[in-house]
Amino acid sequence: MAGKLEGRKIAFLAADGVEQVELVEPRKAIEEAGATTELIGLEDGEIQGFDHLDHADTFKVDKAVKDADPADYDGLVIPGGVANGDFLRADEDAVRFTAAFAEAGKPIASICHGPWVLVEAGIVKGRTITSFPSLRTDVRNAGGTWVDEEVHVDQGLVTSRKPDDIPAFSAKAIEEFCEGRHEDMPQPAGATTA
Numbered sequence: 001m002a003g004k005l006e007g008r009k010i011a012f013l014a015a016d017g018v019e020q021v022e023l024v025e026p027r028k029a030i031e032e033a034g035a036t037t038e039l040i041g042l043e044d045g046e047i048q049g050f051d052h053l054d055h056a057d058t059f060k061v062d063k064a065v066k067d068a069d070p071a072d073y074d075g076l077v078i079p080g081g082v083a084n085g086d087f088l089r090a091d092e093d094a095v096r097f098t099a100a101f102a103e104a105g106k107p108i109a110s111i112c113h114g115p116w117v118l119v120e121a122g123i124v125k126g127r128t129i130t131s132f133p134s135l136r137t138d139v140r141n142a143g144g145t146w147v148d149e150e151v152h153v154d155q156g157l158v159t160s161r162k163p164d165d166i167p168a169f170s171a172k173a174i175e176e177f178c179e180g181r182h183e184d185m186p187q188p189a190g191a192t193t194a
Contacts, residue, residue, distance in 0.1 A: 004178050005035035008074040013040045013065065013094060013117070017083025020049035020056040021163050022111050026077055029170035035177065038062040038073075042091050050081055065093045070100035075177040080112020080132065080162075089120040099123065099188040102157075105181040109158035109173035111165065115139065118157070122188035128152060129159040143189075156182035 010030050014023055027037050041047050041061035049056040070076075076098065078088065088094045099121040101108050110118055115131040116138065118124050124144030129152055131139060136146040151160045151168040158176050160169035 003034045004174060005030065005033040008035045008177055009072065010035045010037045010075045010077060010177060011040050011068065011070075011073040011097075012037055012077045012079065013088060013097065014047055014059075014079050014081075015042045015084050015087035015091075015094075016048045017081045017087060018047060018049050018059075018079050019081035019084065019112060019163065020051055022079035022081065022114075022166065023049060023059065025166045026079070026109070026111070026170045026173060030077070030174060030177070033174045033177075035074075038068075040065050040068045040097070042087060042094060050083070065091070065097050068097060070097055070104065070106070073101075073106070074180065075107040075109070075173070076101045077173060078108070078110040078114035078117050080110075080114045082113050085113030085116035088114075089116045095121045102185060102188050105156065105183050105185040107156040107158065107173070107176035107179070107182065109169065109176065111160040111169050112162055115159055118159075119144075123157065123186075125189045126186055127154045127157060129154060129157060130161050131159055132161055156185050 046058040112132045119142040128145040139146040
């Protein structure tokens, strides 16, 4: 896998409460495939990782989302964690940042509670995704189809359910980042923040 993503730059969008393994393991796999990565947070400083409900490590943010330009990245990863997903979907800059990737046809990979941000950004309408099962009603209410699968890919949108799915999630994310832009990616519809 080494070198597959050489010359590509991938953004990881996360906040306090990120499920640590869903940040660390995909990031490691993507970097091992040759990409450079940047951790984008809601503000400068550090974010607090979690191991389910327990505090884990902290991670230095490379850039605040308000200062990050989606044009600088070839793809986006949104890890899970209940608090992480909730903080991100409530932040207008994070939602705009996410929507910009879909608007540009750039691949997005999101796991567990991360798809809450996809819902908020209007990206799931007419799409089929998976997520942590508690999000299925949110996905359906946003006009998407929810499936219970280890990993699902829909025109450049990679989604998975939980930490056990990380190996499949990482592999599919790398595959989509290798493919690059999807000119036929559906555009965000009905995002709830401007």
